[in-house]
Amino acid sequence: MRNPKVETVRGVNDVLPPTYRLQKQIENQLSSCFQSFGYRPIDVPVIEYTELFLRKSGEELISRMYDFTYHNRRLCLRPELTASVARAYIQTTLQGEPLPVRLYYSGPVFRYEKPQRGRYRQFTQMGVEAIGAAGSMADAEMIALACQSLDKLGLKDYRVVLGNISLLNQFLRTMPLERRLGNFLLSQMEELRKVRRAALEAAIEEICPPDNLVETSRLQHLLQGLSEEEAKATILELLENTNVNLVGNRQKMDIANSLMGKIQRAEQKPLWLKALDFMEQLAQLQGKPQEVLPSARQLLASYHMDSGGLGELEEILAILPSYNIDSTRIRLDFGLSRGLQYYTGTIFEIHHETLGQERQLCGGGRYDDLVKTLGGNNDIPASGFSFGIERIRLAMESEGILPVVEESTVDALIVPLSAAEHCYSIEVGEKLRSKGLRVVLEVRGKNLSTSLKYAAKQTIPFVIVVGEAERLANVVVVKNMATRQQQQLPLEEAVMVMRRENDE
Ligand code: AMP
Numbered sequence: 001m002r003n004p005k006v007e008t009v010r011g012v013n014d015v016l017p018p019t020y021r022l023q024k025q026i027e028n029q030l031s032s033c034f035q036s037f038g039y040r041p042i043d044v045p046v047i048e049y050t051e052l053f054l055r056k057s058g059e060e061l062i063s064r065m066y067d068f069t070y071h072n073r074r075l076c077l078r079p080e081l082t083a084s085v086a087r088a089y090i091q092t093t094l095q096g097e098p099l100p101v102r103l104y105y106s107g108p109v110f111r112y113e114k115p116q117r118g119r120y121r122q123f124t125q126m127g128v129e130a131i132g133a134a135g136s137m138a139d140a141e142m143i144a145l146a147c148q149s150l151d152k153l154g155l156k157d158y159r160v161v162l163g164n165i166s167l168l169n170q171f172l173r174t175m176p177l178e179r180r181l182g183n184f185l186l187s188q189m190e191e192l193r194k195v196r197r198a199a200l201e202a203a204i205e206e207i208c209p210p211d212n213l214v215e216t217s218r219l220q221h222l223l224q225g226l227s228e229e230e231a232k233a234t235i236l237e238l239l240e241n242t243n244v245n246l247v248g249n250r251q252k253m254d255i256a257n258s259l260m261g262k263i264q265r266a267e268q269k270p271l272w273l274k275a276l277d278f279m280e281q282l283a284q285l286q287g288k289p290q291e292v293l294p295s296a297r298q299l300l301a302s303y304h305m306d307s308g309g310l311g312e313l314e315e316i317l318a319i320l321p322s323y324n325i326d327s328t329r330i331r332l333d334f335g336l337s338r339g340l341q342y343y344t345g346t347i348f349e350i351h352h353e354t355l356g357q358e359r360q361l362c363g364g365g366r367y368d369d370l371v372k373t374l375g376g377n378n379d380i381p382a383s384g385f386s387f388g389i390e391r392i393r394l395a396m397e398s399e400g401i402l403p404v405v406e407e408s409t410v411d412a413l414i415v416p417l418s419a420a421e422h423c424y425s426i427e428v429g430e431k432l433r434s435k436g437l438r439v440v441l442e443v444r445g446k447n448l449s450t451s452l453k454y455a456a457k458q459t460i461p462f463v464i465v466v467g468e469a470e471r472l473a474n475v476v477v478v479k480n481m482a483t484r485q486q487q488q489l490p491l492e493e494a495v496m497v498m499r500r501e502n503d504e
Pocket of ligand 1: 121390
C-alpha cells in the first residue's frame with residue numbers, strides 16, 4: 001500500500017520547468033529595462049520582524065500577513081518588499097550613498113488571500129524603489145519605467161490608473177480625527193465604491209462607538225474652542241481644585257487623558273461623516289484627465305483646499321509624452337487609494353484584461369514618510385512600484401505573446417554501449433561540457449534502441465554513441481536525430497558538426 005501523499009499548501013504553486021523558464025525570461029527582460037534606468041539589484045530576506053510592516057503598511061495588508069511568534073520573536077513572511085528595501089536602506093551603507101539611490105528587487109511574497117486564478121498566497125513581486133527623489137520628474141520616471149517595461153515585453157492592452165492620495169490625506173489632516181479612525185477611512189476609499197455607505201457607517205460606529213454623550217457634553221461645552229493642550233491643562237486645573245483624593249500627578253494625568261479621549265470620541269461622528277461626504281465625491285472623479293481635472297479643481301475649491309496634488313498630476317501628465325507613453329492609456333481616478341498606508345502622494349496602478357478578468361499587474365506610488373517612520377533620516381522622499389510576475393505571464397498568455405521557450409535544454413545524449421565504456425563516456429561528456437555543450441549521460445544502462453527513443457521523446461538533437469571500437473580509436477559516433485544520419489568522428493570534429501548542424 002502507498003503512503004498518503006503530502007500536497008502543497010493551499011494557494012501556493014509548484015512552478016514547473018517550462019513556466020519557470022518563461023518567468024525567468026520575463027524577469028530578465030524587466031531587469032534589463034530597470035538597469036537601463038540606472039537601477040541596481042538588491043536582495044532582502046523573506047523573513048522580517050512583523051514590526052516592520054505594522055508601522056506603516058495598513059490594516060488591509062497586516063490582516064493578510066503570515067505572522068507568527070518563534071522563540072519570543074514576532075516574525076512574518078514578507079507580504080511585499082518596499083518596507084524591506086527601505087529597512088535595508090536605513091540599516092546599511094546604502095544610507096551613506098549620494099541620493100537618489102535606485103534599487104530593484106525580485107522575489108516571493110506571501111499574503112493570506114482567497115486563492116483563485118491569478119491570486120495566490122505565494123507570488124513573485126519584481127519592482128523598483130528610488131530613495132531620495134521627490135517631485136514630478138521622479139514620479140513621471142516611475143510611471144514611464146513601469147509602462148516601458150510592459151512595452152518591452154510586448155504587452156499592448158494595459159491601462160494606467162493615476163491618482164493622488166495627498167488630497168485625502170490633506171483633508172483628513174485638517175480634522176482632529178482619531179489616528180485609528182483616519183487610517184481606517186484611508187483604507188476604505190476604494191470600498192466606498194463597492195459597499196453601501198450605510199454599511200461603512202455601521203463599520204465605523206463599531207470601531208469608534210460614541211461614548212456617553214450626556215456625560216461629556218457639559219465638559220465639552222466648557223472646553224469648546226480650546227486647543228488639545230489648553231483643554232488638557234484646564235481639566236488638570238479642575239482636578240487640582242477638587243477635593244478628590246488622587247495619588248500623585250500620574251493619576252491626574254490618566255484621568256485628564258481619558259476625559260479628553262471621551263470628548264474627542266464624542267466629537268468624532270460629525271467629522272467622519274464629513275470625511276465620508278468628501279470621499280464619496282472624490283471617488284466619483286475618474287476618467288480622462290482633461291475631463292476629470294477641472295471637476296477635481298472645483299471640488300477642492302468648494303472645500304477651500306490647496307490644489308497642489310492636482311498641479312503635480314498635471315506636471316506628470318505633461319512629462320509622460322517625452323517617454324513616448326501613449327496618453328490614451330492613462331486615466332485619472334481620485335478614488336484610488338491602494339491598500340498600503342505608506343503612500344503620501346502620486347499613486348498608480350496598471351490594469352490588464354487578463355483572460356476575461358480585469359487584473360492589476362502593477363501598483364506603486366510615492367511614500368515620503370516611510371524612511372522616517374522606519375527610523376531613518378527625516379525628509380527622505382521615495383517612490384516605487386511592483387509588478388506581479390505571475391500576472392504578467394498570464395497577461396502575456398492572454399495576448400498570445402508568450403515567448404517560445406526552447407523545447408530541449410540538452411544538446412546531446414551520450415550512450416555507452418557496455419560497462420567497459422562507462423569511464424570513456426564520462427570523459428567524452430566532460431570534454432563536451434567544457435566546450436559549452438549541455439550533455440546528459442545514459443546512466444541507467446539502457447540499450448541503444450531505448451536510448452534513441454528517449455532522445456526522440458525529449459527532443460535531444462544528437463545522440464553520441466560510444467562502443468569498444470570508438471573507445472579504442474578515441475572517437476565517437478554522432479547521430480543527428482532529425483536527419484537520422486550518423487558518422488564516426490574525433491571529438492573535436494563531432495563538436496563542430498553538432499554546432500554546424502544545429503545552426504542549419
Ligand atoms: P501590491 O503590493 O498589492 O501593490 O501588489 C503589486 C502587484 O503584485 C499587483 O499589481 C499584482 O500584480 C501582484 N499581486 C498582488 N497580490 C497578488 C496575489 N495574491 N497573487 C498574485 N499576484 C498578486
